[in-house]
Amino acid sequence: MAAVDAGWTVIGVDNLEAKVVQINSGSSPVEDISDAQLQAAISKGMYKATTDFSAVSQASVITICVPTPLNEKSEPDITLLRGAVTGIAPFVANETLVVSESTSYPGTLRDVIIPIVASLKPKDSFTTYFASAPERVDPGNAIWNQKNTPRLVGPINVDSREPVLAFYQSICDSVVLVSTPEVAEAAKLLENTFRLVNIALINEFTQLSFASGINVHEVIAAASSKPYGFMPFRPGVGVGGHCIPVDPLYLTWWGRENGIIPELIESAAAINNAMPKYVADRALSLIDARIKNPRVLILGVAYKPGVGDVRETPSSSLRVHLQSRGAQVAWNDPLVPIWEGTRPVELDWDCDVAILATSQAGINLESLIARGIRILDCTNSNAGRKGISSL
Numbered sequence: 001m002a003a004v005d006a007g008w009t010v011i012g013v014d015n016l017e018a019k020v021v022q023i024n025s026g027s028s029p030v031e032d033i034s035d036a037q038l039q040a041a042i043s044k045g046m047y048k049a050t051t052d053f054s055a056v057s058q059a060s061v062i063t064i065c066v067p068t069p070l071n072e073k074s075e076p077d078i079t080l081l082r083g084a085v086t087g088i089a090p091f092v093a094n095e096t097l098v099v100s101e102s103t104s105y106p107g108t109l110r111d112v113i114i115p116i117v118a119s120l121k122p123k124d125s126f127t128t129y130f131a132s133a134p135e136r137v138d139p140g141n142a143i144w145n146q147k148n149t150p151r152l153v154g155p156i157n158v159d160s161r162e163p164v165l166a167f168y169q170s171i172c173d174s175v176v177l178v179s180t181p182e183v184a185e186a187a188k189l190l191e192n193t194f195r196l197v198n199i200a201l202i203n204e205f206t207q208l209s210f211a212s213g214i215n216v217h218e219v220i221a222a223a224s225s226k227p228y229g230f231m232p233f234r235p236g237v238g239v240g241g242h243c244i245p246v247d248p249l250y251l252t253w254w255g256r257e258n259g260i261i262p263e264l265i266e267s268a269a270a271i272n273n274a275m276p277k278y279v280a281d282r283a284l285s286l287i288d289a290r291i292k293n294p295r296v297l298i299l300g301v302a303y304k305p306g307v308g309d310v311r312e313t314p315s316s317s318l319r320v321h322l323q324s325r326g327a328q329v330a331w332n333d334p335l336v337p338i339w340e341g342t343r344p345v346e347l348d349w350d351c352d353v354a355i356l357a358t359s360q361a362g363i364n365l366e367s368l369i370a371r372g373i374r375i376l377d378c379t380n381s382n383a384g385r386k387g388i389s390s391l
């Protein structure tokens with residue numbers, strides 16, 4: 001839609017038929033894009049979706065933005081990326097710019113994407129421009145979007161520089177040119193690893209503070225008064241979504257491939273992964289110990305406020321830990337209709353304790369407080385309110 005806004009005609013190619021049908025019917029699958037915005041683009045003939053990969057033959061710019069998850073060994077799984085590149089390669093026209101926006105380890109453009117395209121194209125009198133420009137999107141962020149978030153671009157060679165700058169300068173206010181695709185790919189991993197490590201630090205610090213009777217939120221506020229050299233992060237149930245828990249593991253895998261053991265990052269990931277258990281313990285400690293099978297209500301199961309995305313949500317692990325302690329667990333999230341095959345309950349569900357895991361608009365705590373239900377707030381959004389304990 002950012003490209004449409006900049007005057008480009010855009011074709012979205014996706015291998016999921018149902019998504020293509022949904023989009024072409026004018027129903028947006030992305031929270032930050034309204035149906036009205038999508039419908040306007042479709043009716044002006046500036047956007048359509050298709051499952052037909054041959055449509056890329058009409059494109060002068062191809063951006064690849066397929067998921068890059070982890071496999072069962074928590075290592076990079078770039079099967080979807082390889083599949084997408086193999087799908088487009090036969091149809092890439094001469095002098096087309098191919099950009100990788102998917103998050104991946106340094107070298108993915110050079111060592112994976114380019115060889116696949118090159119193997120399916122004539123060797124002579126055919127030019128393809130390549131660059132890496134990692135996606136920087138924060139779903140639900142009302143301030144920072146595709147247009148006003150500076151965009152990193154790492155062209156593969158001098159010839160690719162002008163096409164990639166021209167494309168992103170047409171849709172973004174600011175474009176930052178870096179010397180190689182590997183720098184852009186590594187920068188993306190550094191950005192998200194920075195968050196993972198700092199979140200882990202504050203999660204660990206929270207446990208230290210609580211154990212010694214110090215209010216961690218007051219400490220964070222106090223440290224934040226320093227005008228330089230400190231940036232506040234907040235504790236929570238853990239990390240979720242398909243970026244912060246995933247991307248740093250692309251970095252650790254890449255480090256180990258290069259003979260470096262990234263101890264700090266792996267330790268940070270372990271600390272965050274242990275938070276759901278800590279939260280379960282804290283919540284259950286609020287309940288009368290004589291209750292053998294406590295009823296626990298999780299409020300907000302999406303991985304962050306303002307979205308209905310439950311991918312990698314730490315509430316999954318939280319629920320498992322609560323259940324392993326004999327608790328009956330139910331949940332409510334105004335933006336999530338179904339989660340791991342279960343449906344939400346109403347806020348008047350009879351419970352012994354509630355855990356505010358994600359601060360979603362529309363979760364009214366008043367009725368729970370009025371019923372005398374203890375609430376463990378993991379979102380730092382109710383400091384000082386009676387009946388609510390902060391993490």
Ligand SMILES: NC(=O)c1ccc[n+]([C@@H]2O[C@H](COP(=O)([O-])OP(=O)(O)OC[C@H]3O[C@@H](n4cnc5c(N)ncnc54)[C@H](O)[C@@H]3O)[C@@H](O)[C@H]2O)c1
Nearest residue numbers: 014015016065066067068080083084102103135136137139
């Ligand atoms: N969404 C974000 O907030 C965000 C932010 C920064 C970076 N990223 C990165 O962007 C990339 C995409 O993330 P996303 O959240 O948009 O993914 P997503 O899960 O929404 O998937 C995007 C689309 O790709 C389609 N797809 C999967 N395999 C395909 C294939 N082989 N050919 C064609 N289409 C295919 C899926 O059906 C889906 O519609 C990832 O590398 C992610 O790390 C995402």
